[in-house]
Amino acid sequence: MSGRTEASGTSRGGALAQRAKGLEFQEYALAIVVVLLFVAGSILKPETFPTWDNVRNMLTQASVVGVLAIGMTFVIATAGIDLSVGSMVAAAGVFGGILIGDDGTSSLVFILGAILFATFLGSVNATSIAYGRVVPFIATLAMFSVGRGLALLLNDKLPVSLLDLNGGSFGDPQPFSLLWFGTGRIFGIPVSVFVLLAVTILGWIVLNRTRYGRYVIAVGGNREAARIAGVPVRRIIFSVYVLSGFLAGISTVLLCARLGSASPVSGNLYELDAIGAVVIGGTSLAGGRATIVGTFLGVLTFALIFSLMTQLNLSTEIQQVTKGLIVLGAVLLQRPEARY
Amino acid sequence: MTTVLEVRNLVKEFPGVRALDGVDLDVLEAEVHCLLGPNGAGKSTLIKCVSGAIEPTSGEILFQGEPLPPGDPAGSLKRGVATIYQELDLVPDLSVAESIFLAHEPRRGPLLDLDRMDRESAALLARLGHDSIPTRAKVGKLRPAAQQIVSIARALSGDVRLLIMDEPSAILDDGEIDTLFDVVRRLTAEGVGVVYISHRLDEIRRIGDRVTVLADGRTAATGLPATTPTDQLVEHMVGRKVEQLYPDRPAGTDRVLLEVRGAKRLPFVRGVSLEVKAGEVVGLGGLVGSGRTELLRLIYGLDELEEGEVVFEGKRLRSGHPRNAIARGLGLAPEDRKSQALVLDWSQTKNVTVSDLRRFSRILLDVGKERETARAQLRALKTVPDDPDRAVRLLSGGNQQKVVLARWLLHECRVLLLDEPTRGVDIATKAEIYRIVAELAGTGLGVLVVSSELEELAHICTRVLVMREGEIVAELAGEDATELALLRHAVAPIEKPDLVEEVV
Numbered sequence: 002m003s004g005r006t007e008a009s010g011t012s013r014g015g016a017l018a019q020r021a022k023g024l025e026f027q028e029y030a031l032a033i034v035v036v037l038l039f040v041a042g043s044i045l046k047p048e049t050f051p052t053w054d055n056v057r058n059m060l061t062q063a064s065v066v067g068v069l070a071i072g073m074t075f076v077i078a079t080a081g082i083d084l085s086v087g088s089m090v091a092a093a094g095v096f097g098g099i100l101i102g103d104d105g106t107s108s109l110v111f112i113l114g115a116i117l118f119a120t121f122l123g124s125v126n127a128t129s130i131a132y133g134r135v136v137p138f139i140a141t142l143a144m145f146s147v148g149r150g151l152a153l154l155l156n157d158k159l160p161v162s163l164l165d166l167n168g169g170s171f172g173d174p175q176p177f178s179l180l181w182f183g184t185g186r187i188f189g190i191p192v193s194v195f196v197l198l199a200v201t202i203l204g205w206i207v208l209n210r211t212r213y214g215r216y217v218i219a220v221g222g223n224r225e226a227a228r229i230a231g232v233p234v235r236r237i238i239f240s241v242y243v244l245s246g247f248l249a250g251i252s253t254v255l256l257c258a259r260l261g262s263a264s265p266v267s268g269n270l271y272e273l274d275a276i277g278a279v280v281i282g283g284t285s286l287a288g289g290r291a292t293i294v295g296t297f298l299g300v301l302t303f304a305l306i307f308s309l310m311t312q313l314n315l316s317t318e319i320q321q322v323t324k325g326l327i328v329l330g331a332v333l334l335q336r337p338e339a340r341y
Numbered sequence: 342m343t344t345v346l347e348v349r350n351l352v353k354e355f356p357g358v359r360a361l362d363g364v365d366l367d368v369l370e371a372e373v374h375c376l377l378g379p380n381g382a383g384k385s386t387l388i389k390c391v392s393g394a395i396e397p398t399s400g401e402i403l404f405q406g407e408p409l410p411p412g413d414p415a416g417s418l419k420r421g422v423a424t425i426y427q428e429l430d431l432v433p434d435l436s437v438a439e440s441i442f443l444a445h446e447p448r449r450g451p452l453l454d455l456d457r458m459d460r461e462s463a464a465l466l467a468r469l470g471h472d473s474i475p476t477r478a479k480v481g482k483l484r485p486a487a488q489q490i491v492s493i494a495r496a497l498s499g500d501v502r503l504l505i506m507d508e509p510s511a512i513l514d515d516g517e518i519d520t521l522f523d524v525v526r527r528l529t530a531e532g533v534g535v536v537y538i539s540h541r542l543d544e545i546r547r548i549g550d551r552v553t554v555l556a557d558g559r560t561a562a563t564g565l566p567a568t569t570p571t572d573q574l575v576e577h578m579v580g581r582k583v584e585q586l587y588p589d590r591p592a593g594t595d596r597v598l599l600e601v602r603g604a605k606r607l608p609f610v611r612g613v614s615l616e617v618k619a620g621e622v623v624g625l626g627g628l629v630g631s632g633r634t635e636l637l638r639l640i641y642g643l644d645e646l647e648e649g650e651v652v653f654e655g656k657r658l659r660s661g662h663p664r665n666a667i668a669r670g671l672g673l674a675p676e677d678r679k680s681q682a683l684v685l686d687w688s689q690t691k692n693v694t695v696s697d698l699r700r701f702s703r704i705l706l707d708v709g710k711e712r713e714t715a716r717a718q719l720r721a722l723k724t725v726p727d728d729p730d731r732a733v734r735l736l737s738g739g740n741q742q743k744v745v746l747a748r749w750l751l752h753e754c755r756v757l758l759l760d761e762p763t764r765g766v767d768i769a770t771k772a773e774i775y776r777i778v779a780e781l782a783g784t785g786l787g788v789l790v791v792s793s794e795l796e797e798l799a800h801i802c803t804r805v806l807v808m809r810e811g812e813i814v815a816e817l818a819g820e821d822a823t824e825l826a827l828l829r830h831a832v833a834p835i836e837k838p839d840l841v842e843e844v845v
Contacts, residue, residue, distance in 0.1 A: 216698075225681050226680070228643070231668075231695075232695065290686060
């Protein structure tokens, strides 16, 4: 499934064999880790861990960072980085929050407002990186600060309550109202999980089965060669940061819908969670090698670990340390040339 | 004569491949021992085993009668084995002295002993006959030949008894090669044994004493005198006779495809006009640094023109827009395949189709059709191995070049720009590339080819333009384009280029 070795055969059996060859070692390993973590959790906390409620919870929480991580995969595939996604989530949430009025249509206003604002912030990153030739690390570090500042400025450092955005219903929120995205379910599965799955599957198709995805990998794999081969290098670089902003907008909707409010201090350090998931998934920080399946498994790995640690009453500080060590360990396991 | 290096029945296995399958080699003191062989014959593996970069599977390597510790580069270096690899491994921003003493800087207490570094660097350069290279100049400001000498000086900063040089001349022009050979002769006069790898038979004749030919990981012939006739050497290399190295010269037509008018971008291109007609192979000769590569970049749109224009099939190309050039039917096979032409981790297929993905994509890519189309192009060029899924990183230089050519054939481009198309390519594959180029011209393509191998230009081109200092100084057609004539036009009135003239 990675851009590096995946290819498709002509016959059906051939295609499957190729697919299997394409699933790289790291993806297999990570899939096994996910299963082992689930088994470990089930043994350590047999009453609470392997329950439908817990799985639902884990996935709901994972969906916010998961959507960011898919966007981050595209950015990192071009050998870039986006440090601003957490700040964009906060700014987009507050921006959407101050737009809403009292009527029942405000869900749509919030959703569109948040997504558009995050996409706009992503475009600012994109412009300075692709056309201003600012190093991605610096450009998005600046946006990290600007976004957080905007989130605080827009509503005087106050959170905005979104609890009224339930579509005017008194019981469960109406379908397609904001809160429905946070608490609604289809066939017992949270709506936000469907959103994450949809973004992941679309992300996989775009990265592996479209011209655009091929160009993204080419730019990360060898920028000069891509340019000489006729790949629109600048446009591709521009687009991945816009995409990252757009997905930060979707992530904002999922987060605010779950919390019922838009807080200027939300989304803190989400960029690190997203980057961490991408990296343990096997996408190379040097660019040119990216795997959406790996990223998705990386997101699941983190979700399982933290759910388990929380249930074992380990403090968030310990979780923080663990997270860092996992990312470091995963990178050390990668091929040396893929590390930076 | 004492033997410096003895290699006995050396075997190196990589997973699935036997890169060396029983190689024998003797290198004497004070001789230049040339190592010849097609790409993939095991030359690089052999020298890496000697330098300690990799550990052989079995066999013996004796250095001055003592076995070398296997897989220990520091150990080999300490005993006096120095290696200079193909690509210059210098840091452009370091000074000459800093480069020479990189990683073994002389120190006075905790501080660098800069005076001593300068003094000893100057002494080393003087030993090589190049004390004119300033020890404080940044390496990046020197000409390639001067950089090479700095590399050699660095290798000599220890007590060297055996110097291994892997295609040192690949990046040098003819004048600079003379300089390099002077240095090599000085070293052998001091008793140093030299292992010299090159694809260029003419060089071997000029500098070599004895020749060893490797083929398929075995010693095909060893200890041949350097005067062995070319035919025999080539026969050892490919295991059969190469019937014809150069195909017939394409005649060309009258239809102009590409026209360059007064192209200028200082300091490298100072007003160049030329035409490429359908069916022609036009050569662009000259020394390294004469502006040939830069001219190709201007034509292709990689750099913007300061003055002048490029007209393709009657219409002007947008300066600075390679995508425009490609869409109109231009293709470029750049000088450095690895860094400029290929995504090395990608399969052959993806590297072939990258300029024509539109063909296979509606909304989604039809990867099956893509693969089959690429396979057809690769087969037409006899690319080895016949596996469209193989990563191009694992291909030999010649086959990598074929992948690049397959890309532009798929694109059905009408003018092909080739920059050093046979650099680092073995002689059998060279012959194939010449044949492909001639066939393409036969189908009505125009080809503009830059090469530092004058012999090649003299044989494959309809006509050859010679560049010197950013201008075209001569045009030689057909039989008039001899190596000697090309060289005479290429070199500036001052016979030997000053190696440090670019130092600011």
